Amino acid sequence: MRLEALEAIENRDWKRAKDILSSWAAPDIAELFREIDPKDRPIILRLLPQDLQADVFFELDGNTQEYILRSLPDEYVKSIVDELDPDERTRIFERLSPRLLRRLLNLLSSEERKEALQLLGYPENSVGRLMTPDYVAIKQNWTISKALEHIREWGKDSETIDIVYVVDDKWVLLDDLPIRKLLLANPEDLVQSIMDYEVVSINADQDQEEAIKLARRYNLIALPVTDSEGHLLGIVTIDDLLDVIQEEHTEDFVKYSAIEAPPENIEFLTNIKEAPITKILRSRLTWLTILLVMDFITGGIIRAFEDTIARYIVLVTFLPVLVDTAGNAGSQAATLVIRALALETVRLKDWLYLLGRELMIASILGFIMGLGISIMGIIRSGSLKVCLVVVLSMIINVIVGSLVGVLLPFIFVKMKRDPAAASMPLITTLADIIGTAIYLGIATLVLGL
Amino acid sequence: MRLEALEAIENRDWKRAKDILSSWAAPDIAELFREIDPKDRPIILRLLPQDLQADVFFELDGNTQEYILRSLPDEYVKSIVDELDPDERTRIFERLSPRLLRRLLNLLSSEERKEALQLLGYPENSVGRLMTPDYVAIKQNWTISKALEHIREWGKDSETIDIVYVVDDKWVLLDDLPIRKLLLANPEDLVQSIMDYEVVSINADQDQEEAIKLARRYNLIALPVTDSEGHLLGIVTIDDLLDVIQEEHTEDFVKYSAIEAPPENIEFLTNIKEAPITKILRSRLTWLTILLVMDFITGGIIRAFEDTIARYIVLVTFLPVLVDTAGNAGSQAATLVIRALALETVRLKDWLYLLGRELMIASILGFIMGLGISIMGIIRSGSLKVCLVVVLSMIINVIVGSLVGVLLPFIFVKMKRDPAAASMPLITTLADIIGTAIYLGIATLVLGL
Numbered sequence: 001m002r003l004e005a006l007e008a009i010e011n012r013d014w015k016r017a018k019d020i021l022s023s024w025a026a027p028d029i030a031e032l033f034r035e036i037d038p039k040d041r042p043i044i045l046r047l048l049p050q051d052l053q054a055d056v057f058f059e060l061d062g063n064t065q066e067y068i069l070r071s072l073p074d075e076y077v078k079s080i081v082d083e084l085d086p087d088e089r090t091r092i093f094e095r096l097s098p099r100l101l102r103r104l105l106n107l108l109s110s111e112e113r114k115e116a117l118q119l120l121g122y123p124e125n126s127v128g129r130l131m132t133p134d135y136v137a138i139k140q141n142w143t144i145s146k147a148l149e150h151i152r153e154w155g156k157d158s159e160t161i162d163i164v165y166v167v168d169d170k171w172v173l174l175d176d177l178p179i180r181k182l183l184l185a186n187p188e189d190l191v192q193s194i195m196d197y198e199v200v201s202i203n204a205d206q207d208q209e210e211a212i213k214l215a216r217r218y219n220l221i222a223l224p225v226t227d228s229e230g231h232l233l234g235i236v237t238i239d240d241l242l243d244v245i246q247e248e249h250t251e252d253f254v255k256y257s258a259i260e261a262p263p264e265n266i267e268f269l270t271n272i273k274e275a276p277i278t279k280i281l282r283s284r285l286t287w288l289t290i291l292l293v294m295d296f297i298t299g300g301i302i303r304a305f306e307d308t309i310a311r312y313i314v315l316v317t318f319l320p321v322l323v324d325t326a327g328n329a330g331s332q333a334a335t336l337v338i339r340a341l342a343l344e345t346v347r348l349k350d351w352l353y354l355l356g357r358e359l360m361i362a363s364i365l366g367f368i369m370g371l372g373i374s375i376m377g378i379i380r381s382g383s384l385k386v387c388l389v390v391v392l393s394m395i396i397n398v399i400v401g402s403l404v405g406v407l408l409p410f411i412f413v414k415m416k417r418d419p420a421a422a423s424m425p426l427i428t429t430l431a432d433i434i435g436t437a438i439y440l441g442i443a444t445l446v447l448g449l
Numbered sequence: 450m451r452l453e454a455l456e457a458i459e460n461r462d463w464k465r466a467k468d469i470l471s472s473w474a475a476p477d478i479a480e481l482f483r484e485i486d487p488k489d490r491p492i493i494l495r496l497l498p499q500d501l502q503a504d505v506f507f508e509l510d511g512n513t514q515e516y517i518l519r520s521l522p523d524e525y526v527k528s529i530v531d532e533l534d535p536d537e538r539t540r541i542f543e544r545l546s547p548r549l550l551r552r553l554l555n556l557l558s559s560e561e562r563k564e565a566l567q568l569l570g571y572p573e574n575s576v577g578r579l580m581t582p583d584y585v586a587i588k589q590n591w592t593i594s595k596a597l598e599h600i601r602e603w604g605k606d607s608e609t610i611d612i613v614y615v616v617d618d619k620w621v622l623l624d625d626l627p628i629r630k631l632l633l634a635n636p637e638d639l640v641q642s643i644m645d646y647e648v649v650s651i652n653a654d655q656d657q658e659e660a661i662k663l664a665r666r667y668n669l670i671a672l673p674v675t676d677s678e679g680h681l682l683g684i685v686t687i688d689d690l691l692d693v694i695q696e697e698h699t700e701d702f703v704k705y706s707a708i709e710a711p712p713e714n715i716e717f718l719t720n721i722k723e724a725p726i727t728k729i730l731r732s733r734l735t736w737l738t739i740l741l742v743m744d745f746i747t748g749g750i751i752r753a754f755e756d757t758i759a760r761y762i763v764l765v766t767f768l769p770v771l772v773d774t775a776g777n778a779g780s781q782a783a784t785l786v787i788r789a790l791a792l793e794t795v796r797l798k799d800w801l802y803l804l805g806r807e808l809m810i811a812s813i814l815g816f817i818m819g820l821g822i823s824i825m826g827i828i829r830s831g832s833l834k835v836c837l838v839v840v841l842s843m844i845i846n847v848i849v850g851s852l853v854g855v856l857l858p859f860i861f862v863k864m865k866r867d868p869a870a871a872s873m874p875l876i877t878t879l880a881d882i883i884g885t886a887i888y889l890g891i892a893t894l895v896l897g898l
Contacts, residue, residue: 025647027666034794152633161629162611162670179628180610184601198474216695217476219688221611221670238687239668245691246665249698250788256702257784257873258777271794272785272803277810284781288814291777292821295770302766303829310762317751319765320772320881321744328707328740328874332733335706336721339699345483345720354721361726365737372741380752424706424873425777432769 002032009036009044018047026052030059034274038064042071054083062095062267063274069100078107085159086112087132087240090119094129095264125263127211128204130244131225131234136164138191140174145187151179159237163222166195173224173232175199201226204233208244213344215241255418256338258287258425291429298432305440308447314381315443318373318390323435325369325394326401327428333358333405334427338419341409351410355403362402366395389446393439400438401431451481458485458493467496475501479508483723487513491520503532511544511716512723518549527556534608535561536581536689539568543578544713574712576660577653579693580674580683585613587640589623594636600628608686612671615644622673622681624648650675653682657693662793664690704867705787707736707874740878747881754889757896763830764892767822767839772884774818774843775850776877782807782854783876787868790858800859804852811851815844838895842888849887850880 001020008016021029021044029048033041033056041064045053057065057080069077081089081104093101093116105113115133122128136158138147147164155161164182166175175195185194201224202211211223221238247266254261254269260283261269268275269283302309309315337354340346346354370391377387405427409419450469457465470478470493478497482490482505490513494502506514506529518526530538530553542550542565554562564582571577585607587596596613604610613631615624624644634643650673651660660672670687696715703710703718709732710718717724718732751758758764786803789795795803819840826836854876858868 025649025667148632155629155633161632162627178611179632180604183597183610183628184604200474216688216691218474219691221687238670238691239665242665242668242687242694245694246792250792253702253705253788254784257780259781259784269785270788270792272789272806273795273799277806280785280810281813284778284810284814285817288774288777288781288818289821292770292774292818295773296825298769298773299766299825299829302769303763306762306766309765310759313755313759314752316758316765316768317748317755319768320747320751320885321741323769324744324747324874324878324881325737325741327877328737329733331706331874332708332737335703335708336718336729339702339719340721343695343699343719346722350722357721357726361729361733364730365733368734369737369741372738376745376748380748425773425780428776428877429773432773436769 005032006035009040014043014047017044021047022049022052026055027059029056033060033064038067042068046072046076050079051083054080054088058084058088058092061271061274063271065092066096066100069096069104074103074107077104081107085132085134086115086119087130087159087234087236089116090129091240093120094124095267122204125208126204127202127206127208127223127225127236128233130208130211130236130240131204132159132237133234134159135222135224135232135235136161137167137171137232138164138177140166140168140190140192140195142191143187144182144185144189144191144194147191148182148187151182159235160222163235165199165224165232165235166191167232171232172230173199173201173226176222176224199224201230201232202236203228208241209248211236212241212245212248252338252342252418252420254283255420256335256423258291258423259283260286287423287425291425294429294433298429298436301433301436301440305444308440308444312386312443312447314383314386315389315440317380318377318393319436319439321373321376322390322393322397322439323432324428326397326435327431328401329362329365329369329398330401330405330427330431331424333362333402334409334422334424337406337409338422341413341419348410348413351407355406358402358406359399362399363395365402366398369398370394385447386443389439389443392446393435393442396438396442397431397435400434401427404430404434454481455484458489463492463496466493470496471498471501475504476508478505482509482513487516491517495521495525499528500532503529503537507533507537507541510720510723512720514541515545515549518545518553523552523556526553530556534581534583535564535568536579536608536683536685538565539578540689542569543573544716571653574657575653576651576655576657576672576674576685577682579657579660579685579689580653581608581686582683583608584671584673584681584684585610586616586620586681587613587626589615589617589639589641589644591640592636593631593634593638593640593643596640597631597636600631608684609671612684614648614673614681614684615640616681620681621679622648622650622675625671625673648673650679650681651685652677657690658697660685661690661694661697701787701791701867701869703732704869705784705872707740707872708732709735736872736874740874743878743882747878747885750882750885750889754893757889757893761835761892761896763832763835764838764889766829767826767842768885768888770822770825771839771842771846771888772881773877775846775884776880777850778811778814778818778847779850779854779876779880780873782811782851783858783871783873786855786858787871790862790868797859797862800856804855807851807855808848811848812844814851815847818847819843834896835892838888838892841895842884842891845887845891846880846884849883850876853879853883 005020176199204225223236225234251261373394374391377390408422412419412422454469625648653674672685674683700710822843823840826839857871861868861871
């Protein structure tokens with residue numbers, strides 16, 4: 001099917017392309033878009049049935065969306081934007097250039113414009129940006145059958161009716177009720193008879209990461225969003241959270257390898273095939289430069305010990321293995337801490353306990369690595385004294401490197417920064433600086449220069 | 450509340466502890482368990498209301514579960530295991546020691562034992578291990594009202610009724626219907642009148658990662674699981690998938706920092722506060738040793754160029770910055786490729802295209818880094834020739850390191866291994882070996898030794 005569709009598009013056989021694609025699911029069409037010429041994308045989109053167009057459009061990446069919006073006439077853009085859900089609109093709008101955003105806002109009805117502007121008013125990465133006001137609310141003093149009737153009437157426009165929300169007259173959230181509970185209950189009973197008045201909700205200003213934690217923790221498929229007085233503002237559904245999880249994962253991953261990852265960059269960092277090269281360059285260059293400068297310190301340390309090195313050239317052959325092993329052990333330690341902090345199995349107050357544990361683990365690792373290098377030390381240097389220097393340095397280096405790896409993520413958390421910013425390249429560079437100083441220091445002492 | 454509960458437990462005031470905890474949600478109690486003495490955990494669990502016990506038990510980590518199972522009498526263990534859902538049972542059983550597993554299986558009714566053994570029969574990390582047979586199935590020739598009645602009758606035992614499944618007489622899956630569609634339809638119509646015969650399903654033998662991709666792609670909250678003939682076997686719900694996503698994320702993360710992460714190790718690698726030190730040691734030692742041996746190669750290369758170094762000791766001061774920068778650039782490139790492969794924005798066939806793009810990006814990065822180091826080169830060496838060697842090596846090193854970073858994940862995929870196993874420490878170690886050879890090679894050539 002995929003090949004047939006691509007062939008039809010290549011041959012400009014629009015009728016056939018339309019026939020094939022009309023029965024596809026939106027995500028599959030969006031994926032196909034990646035393989036076709038950007039100029040053809042607006043054409044193909046227009047071929048699709050009206051209701052499919054908005055779905056496909058939403059699944060596209062930001063660059064393609066912007067390109068399509070720019071290349072289509074207003075009335076056509078309007079028909080797509082009209083079909084989108086409020087939360088989908090927010091997610092597209094927040095990525096647009098201010099000029100294009102203004103054009104799109106003008107296409108909306110005044111009520112929808114108000115809604116869009118309100119959702120865009122919440123801070124970036126806040127729950128407010130993810131929520132949709134399309135939910136079903138019922139009252140506690142209604143009968144179950146009245147509630148079900150209300151759901152039948154209003155459910156069509158709702159993002160989910162798997163869960164409905166009970167509010168009081170001031171629209172304060174009282175409870176969430178799975179539709180299943182309503183269905184299985186006696187229709188004549190009052191709604192309040194099946195309520196447990198226990199509901200997990202989140203404030204619209206809170207971070208999206210908090211919403212993920214709540215959803216995961218309490219196994220929720222939708223999370224009600226309230227203001228600080230408890231009024232129900234909207235809901236966030238799990239499918240939107242899944243996308244956020246993916247993004248957070250990417251963010252952690254790239255940050256941890258010393259790539260700058262502000263939220264607006266995440267999207268093209270995941271789509272390296274099409275992302276503009278200048279953007280990739282910029283996000284890689286910052287840390288490469290910082291680390292380059294830090295490496296000059298290591299160079300400076302070596303320079304300070306040039307006399308030692310000149311007398312024992314063989315010392316140089318052990319330098320890479322010593323600093324690398326320290327860096328590797330440190331990266332391992334940092335990874336485990338960063339992950340544990342993210343999963344909340346470890347908290348800031350645990351730093352000292354973990355440091356103590358790591359001291360034990362790293363000592364054992366250090367001794368084993370010291371044993372490993374001792375063989376090479378004897379063979380390569382032929383000197384017991386040099387071998388002693390190398391083994392001793394290895395043990396200390398692995399311990400120090402590992403402790404740096406444990407501490408750095410905690411320090412970043414303490415500084416209110418993402419612990420994943422304690423990146424592996426940063427840790428290995430620190431291990432280089434410290435490890436070189438320890439090694440050449442011990443060498444100068446032991447070899448008595 | 451948390452402090453009160455901890456205080457009551459510390460004072461052995463079980464009545465008070467029971468009063469406080471009985472109104473808590475299971476995940477919150479499970480979290481509290483981390484902070485109390487392991488010996489007290491079985492006692493606290495027994496205090497809780499019957500239905501809460503199984504929920505709390507399921508939320509605990511594997512070590513604690515095993516400890517509790519060992520320390521409680523059979524009839525008590527049976528009451529917990531009876532309360533668990535089939536998919537929850539599978540997830541607990543698959544982690545138990547064979548002996549404890551046999552004990553637990555014997556406690557089940559013969560029918561439940563059969564079900565448990567069948568679910569355990571699916572390969573590790575397969576969808577079969579995650580699924581539950583508790584779903585609601587309806588027939589296409591029923592009326593909507595009959596279907597709704599059936600749901601009311603069978604829905605109590607089902608894991609979800611947000612979606613029900615239409616099967617034919619041979620139990621072949623025909624469609625999935627959101628309950629909302631049934632509710633909004635005319636009760637006298639036939640089920641088939643609202644069916645679209647389009648359903649995304651997954652085979653029980655497939656990898657759990659595939660289920661995640663499908664759920665994310667098609668925004669599903671439950672995924673039907675079939676055998677190879679299309680018979681409906683069970684469903685996988687999104688809350689279980691969320692846990693798997695977390696685990697996959699952890700797996701990627703630790704693998705990428707050269708920590709061995711077989712599935713059975715993932716759990717304690719995320720809980721480093723309580724994990725046995727021997728297990729952490731073992732998962733870190735393998736790669737540290739491999740990388741240590743690889744570093745000996747770098748040492749060997751340096752040894753081969755000892756004459757060059759002896760004449761130009763200043764060369765050593767530039768060694769760390771040259772190999773580090775190559776490693777850092779390589780890690781960045783590898784991270785972007787690994788992430789793109791995971792998100793499927795890049796496929797195996799794109800390797801050559803991406804290599805070409807990286808050649809361009811890395812050349813620019815290399816020139817900028819070369820410029821950066823040229824200043825230091827002149828100041829430190831005072832020799833234009835040495836400076837030329839350093840700058841030239843930097844450019845080539847950054848390019849080669851980056852290309853290795855792009856290629857390695859593809860090579861791992863080609864070898865049917867996880868691309869994340871192309872770990873950062875592995876890439877930096879390779880960059881060390883190659884970078885050292887390039888640098889000292891160029892030095893020997895240019896300085897005419």
